[in-house]
Amino acid sequence: xxxxxxxxxxxxxxxxxxxxxxxxxxxxxxxxxxxxxxxxxxxxxxxxxxxxxxxxxxxxxxxxxxxxxxxxxxxxxxxxxxxxxxxxxxxxxxxxxxxxxxxxxxxxxxxxxxxxxxxxxxxxxxxxxxxxxxxxxxxxxxxxxxxxxxxxxxxxxxxxxxxxxxxxxxxxxxxxxxxxxxxxxxxxxxxxxxxxxxxxxxxxxxxxxxxxxxxxxxxxxxxxxxxxxxxxxxxxxxxxxxxxxxxxxxxxxxxxxxxxxxxxxxxxxxxxxxxxxxxxxxxxxxxxxxxxxxxxxxxxxxxxxxxxxxxxxxxxxxxxxxxxxxxxxxxxxxxxxxxxxxxxxxxxxxxxxxxxxxxxxxxxxxxxxxxx
Amino acid sequence: xxxxxxxxxxxxxxxxxxxxxxxxxxxxxxxxxxxxxxxxxxxxxxxxxxxxxxxxxxxxxxxxxxxxxxxxxxxxxxxxxxxxxxxxxxxxxxxxxxxxxxxxxxxxxxxxxxxxxxxxxxxxxxxxxxxxxxxxxxxxxxxxxxxxxxxxxxxxxxxxxxxxxxxxxxxxxxxxxxxxxxxxxxxxxxxxxxxxxxxxxxxxxxxxxxxxxxxxxxxxxxxxxxxxxxxxxxxxxxxxxxxxxxxxxxxxxxxxxxxxxxxxxxxxxxxxxxxxxxxxxxxxxxxxxxxxxxxxxxxxxxxxxxxxxxxxxxxxxxxxxxxxxxxxxxxxxxxxxxxxxxxxxxxxxxxxxxxxxxxxxxxxxxxxxxxxxxxxxxxxxxxxxxxxxxxxxxxxxx
Numbered sequence: 001x002x003x004x005x006x007x008x009x010x011x012x013x014x015x016x017x018x019x020x021x022x023x024x025x026x027x028x029x030x031x032x033x034x035x036x037x038x039x040x041x042x043x044x045x046x047x048x049x050x051x052x053x054x055x056x057x058x059x060x061x062x063x064x065x066x067x068x069x070x071x072x073x074x075x076x077x078x079x080x081x082x083x084x085x086x087x088x089x090x091x092x093x094x095x096x097x098x099x100x101x102x103x104x105x106x107x108x109x110x111x112x113x114x115x116x117x118x119x120x121x122x123x124x125x126x127x128x129x130x131x132x133x134x135x136x137x138x139x140x141x142x143x144x145x146x147x148x149x150x151x152x153x154x155x156x157x158x159x160x161x162x163x164x165x166x167x168x169x170x171x172x173x174x175x176x177x178x179x180x181x182x183x184x185x186x187x188x189x190x191x192x193x194x195x196x197x198x199x200x201x202x203x204x205x206x207x208x209x210x211x212x213x214x215x216x217x218x219x220x221x222x223x224x225x226x227x228x229x230x231x232x233x234x235x236x237x238x239x240x241x242x243x244x245x246x247x248x249x250x251x252x253x254x255x256x257x258x259x260x261x262x263x264x265x266x267x268x269x270x271x272x273x274x275x276x277x278x279x280x281x282x283x284x285x286x287x288x289x290x291x292x293x294x295x296x297x298x299x300x301x302x303x304x305x306x307x308x309x310x311x312x313x314x315x316x317x318x319x320x321x322x323x324x325x326x327x328x329x330x331x332x333x334x335x336x337x338x339x340x341x342x343x344x345x346x347x348x349x350x351x352x353x354x355x356x357x358x359x360x361x362x363x364x365x366x367x368x369x370x371x372x
Numbered sequence: 373x374x375x376x377x378x379x380x381x382x383x384x385x386x387x388x389x390x391x392x393x394x395x396x397x398x399x400x401x402x403x404x405x406x407x408x409x410x411x412x413x414x415x416x417x418x419x420x421x422x423x424x425x426x427x428x429x430x431x432x433x434x435x436x437x438x439x440x441x442x443x444x445x446x447x448x449x450x451x452x453x454x455x456x457x458x459x460x461x462x463x464x465x466x467x468x469x470x471x472x473x474x475x476x477x478x479x480x481x482x483x484x485x486x487x488x489x490x491x492x493x494x495x496x497x498x499x500x501x502x503x504x505x506x507x508x509x510x511x512x513x514x515x516x517x518x519x520x521x522x523x524x525x526x527x528x529x530x531x532x533x534x535x536x537x538x539x540x541x542x543x544x545x546x547x548x549x550x551x552x553x554x555x556x557x558x559x560x561x562x563x564x565x566x567x568x569x570x571x572x573x574x575x576x577x578x579x580x581x582x583x584x585x586x587x588x589x590x591x592x593x594x595x596x597x598x599x600x601x602x603x604x605x606x607x608x609x610x611x612x613x614x615x616x617x618x619x620x621x622x623x624x625x626x627x628x629x630x631x632x633x634x635x636x637x638x639x640x641x642x643x644x645x646x647x648x649x650x651x652x653x654x655x656x657x658x659x660x661x662x663x664x665x666x667x668x669x670x671x672x673x674x675x676x677x678x679x680x681x682x683x684x685x686x687x688x689x690x691x692x693x694x695x696x697x698x699x700x701x702x703x704x705x706x707x708x709x710x711x712x713x714x715x716x717x718x719x720x721x722x723x724x725x726x727x728x729x730x731x732x733x734x735x736x737x738x739x740x741x742x743x744x745x746x747x748x749x750x751x752x753x754x755x756x757x758x759x760x761x762x763x764x765x766x767x768x769x770x
Contacts, residue, residue, distance in 0.1 A: 032493055039495040194401040198408070208751040209744045210707035216725055217744070220736045224422045225415045305511035312713050319514055326521065337522040345510055345518075352509035 053078035053335075054342060068333040079339040080331075087325045091343070094161015094316055100153065103144045104164050110137060110144075111171065119358065121365055134175040141168075157235035163347065165235075165317040169242055169307040174300050176243035181250025182289075186280065188255055199251070206248035211309050214241045219313045238310050242303070249299050257292030258284065290366065297359035301352050318344055419737065428735055435460070441727060443718045445634050456728055463720035464746065470637065470719065471706040471750075474644040478705060479698075481645060482652025489657050500653065507650035513714050515647055520639035520715040530626060539619055541627065547638050548620040551631040557611035564607035565600070572596035636717035640709065648705045652698065659694035660686065699758035703751050710747070720746060 057078030059068050066072055068080035084091075093104055114133040117123040145168070148154035160168070187199035206214065218241030219234065226232065232240075261284050269279035289296075311320035322340050325331070389395050423430060435457040442452045447465040450458060488500035507515070525544060528534060533543040541548040572595070579590040620627045663686050671681040712719040713726050725743040729736060 035491070035493050035496050039493075039499050042499060192397055192401050192404075194404050198404065205748065208748040210710040210721070210747055212710045212713055212721055213725065213740065213744050213747060216729075217740055220729065221740055224419050224737060226422075227414075227418050228421050228425060301509075308511040308513040309711070309714075311513070312711075319511070319517065323517065323521075334526070337526065341514070341518045341522050344514065348511055348514060349506070349509045353505065356509065 053338065065331050065333045065336070068331075068335060077333075077335050079342060080333055080335045081339065083325075083331045083333075083336055083339055084343045086331065087321075087328075090325060091162045091318060091321050093164050094321060095159040096161070096164060097155060097159065100147070100155055103147070103152065103155075107141045107144050108167070110140060111167070121362075134178065138172065138175055141171075157233050160235065161316040162321045163318045165310065165315060165320075166304070166307045168235075169239065169310060169317065170300070170304045172239050173242045173246045173303045173307075174296075176239075177246035177250045177299075177303075178296070180243065180247035181254050182285065184247060184251035185254035185258055188251060189258055203248045203251050206245055207252070211242075211245055211306050212312055214245045215309060215313050217241060234313070235315060238313060238315055242306070242310075246299065246303050249302070250296070253292050253295035253299060254288060256295065257288035257290075260291045261287045293366065294359045294363045297355055297362065301355045301359070304351055304355070305348070318347065423735075423737075430735060430738070432738055434735060434738070443723055445637060445718055459728060460720070460724050460742070463718060463723045466718055466723075467706075467709055467712075467720040470640055470644065470709050470712070470717070473641055474648065474705050474709065475702050477641070477645040478648035478652055478701075481649035482701075483656050485649060486653035486656025486660070489653060490660060504650045504653050507646055508654070512643065512647050512708055513711050516639060516643040516711055516715050519643050520635065524635040524639050530622070533622070533627075541620060541622075544635070545632075546635045547633040548627045549631045549633060550619050560611050561604050561607045564603040568599040568601075568603035571603075572599045575599070634717075636712070636715050639715055640712050640717045640719075644705055644708060647708070648701055651701050651704075655694055655697045655701065656690075659690040662693045663689045695758065695762050699755055699762075702758070703754055706750055706754065707747060 055078075057076050058081055059073050059077055059079070060081050062068060062080075062082035063086075065080075065083075067082060068077055070077045089098075089101075093101055096104055114129065114137050118126070118129045118133050123129070143149055143152070145160070145164075146155060146157070184199050184203060187195040188203065190196050190199075215238060218237045222237050222240065223232070265283055265287065266279065269283040274282065307317055308319045310317050311323065316324060322344050326337060326340060435455065437456055438453050440452055443450055443459070443462055445466060446462045447469065448458075448462060450462050485500045485503060488496050489504065491497045491500070524546075527542050527544045530543045530545055533541040533548075535541045539550050575590075575595060576592055579592045583589050620632075667685055667689065668681060671685040676684065709719055710721040713722040716722065721743060725739055729739050
């Protein structure tokens with residue numbers, strides 16, 4: 001390096017331009033060829049049989065298992081859709097009494113009516129809408145579903161089931177864990193050591209144990225800690241467990257949002273003479289919550305999937321009803337299992353995929369909003 | 373925030389004590405402590421009177437009782453007359469087994485799929501994306517039940533087992549794998565493998581020193597491969613193949629020989645691996661994408677070929693982004709293994725907090741407390757280990 005200095009004296013011929021990135025880049029060298037062949041094999045052995053099973057070989061009409069046997073159908077049998085039709089109301093409502101099902105339907109409709117405008121960024125009155133969705137709607141839903149007041153007959157939670165339970169658990173979990181999570185996040189960031197240590201311990205404890213353990217805790221241990229003579233409903237116990245569990249995760253997401261708010265915002269609020277709660281409620285939290293929306297939706301997706309675990313403590317949500325339906329000898333045929341899983345899978349997928357797309361949309365929307 | 377509070381606290385004397393922020397802090401914290409103490413006291417009193425009313429004892433004496441039921445898979449010798457304490461360790465080992473294997477397989481599959489999502493091959497990228505979307509959006513318990521009931525449950529009976537190459541058998545009672553058996557001389561192969569690793573490491577150092585001094589590279593990868601694979605292979609030939617395979621074969625209604633994997637274990641391992649791999653794939657993808665474009669371009673401008681750019685520039689930087697979320701995926705997998713209770717795999721939760729709680733006269737508070745403490749300890753240990761690794765990786769940064 002010390003004494004040799006290289007100076008080019010002749011112009012080099014130009015190199016060929018960089019290769020254009022082709023979309024249909026299938027057979028580009030031997031490695032690519034092998035990959036493409038592998039993918040095609042995978043499509044042939046996994047995706048095509050699945051489509052054939054769900055649509056082309058499926059049995060669409062019938063009234064019992066015999067219609068779904070190959071000898072009666074006259075061809076190889078795929079999905080046995082009559083099974084789903086027969087069990088449909090069980091999958092949606094569980095054993096909620098037939099005559100009272102309009103109450104569950106009304107709750108679904110009301111829930112959609114308050115949630116949809118909340119989710120669309122352009123619709124105004126977000127604050128009022130949020131109060132309606134997380135404060136008023138749960139009360140109405142409680143009286144509608146449980147009854148025992150306003151002339152509605154009482155329906156015990158033991159007869160609830162199916163998608164109804166899945167939604168009740170998920171929505172309760174989110175609407176309790178949101179305020180609780182905000183308080184925990186504020187406590188964790190508090191400068192009072194008792195509060196922050198308490199919050200850290202609480203959050204880390206519940207985040208460190210599996211949800212199944214939390215559900216067992218709520219079901220078997222919680223009754224032991226209540227004053228003698230106080231009995232709480234099995235469903236309520238599960239809701240308590242799920243809410244605490246979700247609140248711990250929610251607190252971490254909101255803490256992330258709080259950290260994203262610039263320090264000057266806190267200082268500005270203090271300089272204006274706002275006290276702690278006003279500074280938080282009017283200045284800091286609105287910004288922090290906005291940033292945390294995608295994270296909150298992700299927690300909701302997790303919670304929605306986690307509702308399936310209630311089946312381990314004998315509450316029959318959609319998955320629990322599915323399992324119960326498999327035990328019905330009237331419908332036991334070789335394809336019943338796969339049909340049931342396909343049906344429930346489509347429901348779970350539509351909900352979760354929809355929410356994850358929404359979370360992505362919000363992320364992009366917020367980023368664009370910030371850039372302006 | 374602190375600065376402002378301190379400023380207010382340091383106001384000249386003369387502020388009434390009840391308006392002094394310092395007093396506020398003390399009052400608020402004392403109230404919180406009092407409330408917590410009161411809550412704890414209430415809980416203990418309630419629990420004691422409830423337990424007394426139900427005639428349930430307390431303490432850990434039940435650990436010495438006989439468990440009274442058998443377990444379908446135990447890594448240490450265990451029978452129904454063994455103690456509840458031994459049952460705890462059987463469950464803990466089963467949990468660790470599925471968690472460790474799950475972490476290994478999920479990491480491999482997750483990295484492959486994460487890289488496949490970034491492939492230039494359109495079909496491969498789309499298939500990987502489809503896998504991730506499908507698997508992430510279905511509940512884990514749903515997937516476990518699917519593998520357990522629909523896939524493994526509908527396999528043929530033992531007598532008509534499906535087989536793969538005549539050595540691996542699938543039936544509705546599980547999977548039977550050939551079991552490797554060590555014979556005399558197997559130790560030499562192990563020694564050769566260690567020697568190969570040591571030589572490869574030493575050669576790597578020499579090659580690096582040489583590159584630093586002269587700028588010339590040596591074919592480290594190929595030579596290491598020859599050392600690590602070649603030496604043991606040579607030892608294998610020299611010692612006349614000291615490994616035997618105990619092949620399973622059907623005898624009457626059951627298999628003899630081989631290693632039988634219970635269907636619950638197979639379903640749990642497959643389910644956890646596939647589920648977690650989808651999350652790891654997303655982490656890997658975002659980690660690689662997080663490395664700035666300029667880094668790759670600068671490496672190319674320096675004349676590094678594509679593979680060296682990947683290994684020397686992109687991956688070290690991507691790992692820093694990947695490791696923290698990877699840790700939480702590992703933790704989740706370990707905690708999710710408790711879903712074994714849904715399909716009946718005898719893990720810690722299923723047999724200790726599930727069956728023992730109902731059958732062996734064990735006490736709810738102690739049993740659940742122990743179980744939760746175990747998972748908490750596993751979580752904290754994993755995250756401590758990963759934080760240590762993460763800190764080491766970060767030291768490289770300037």
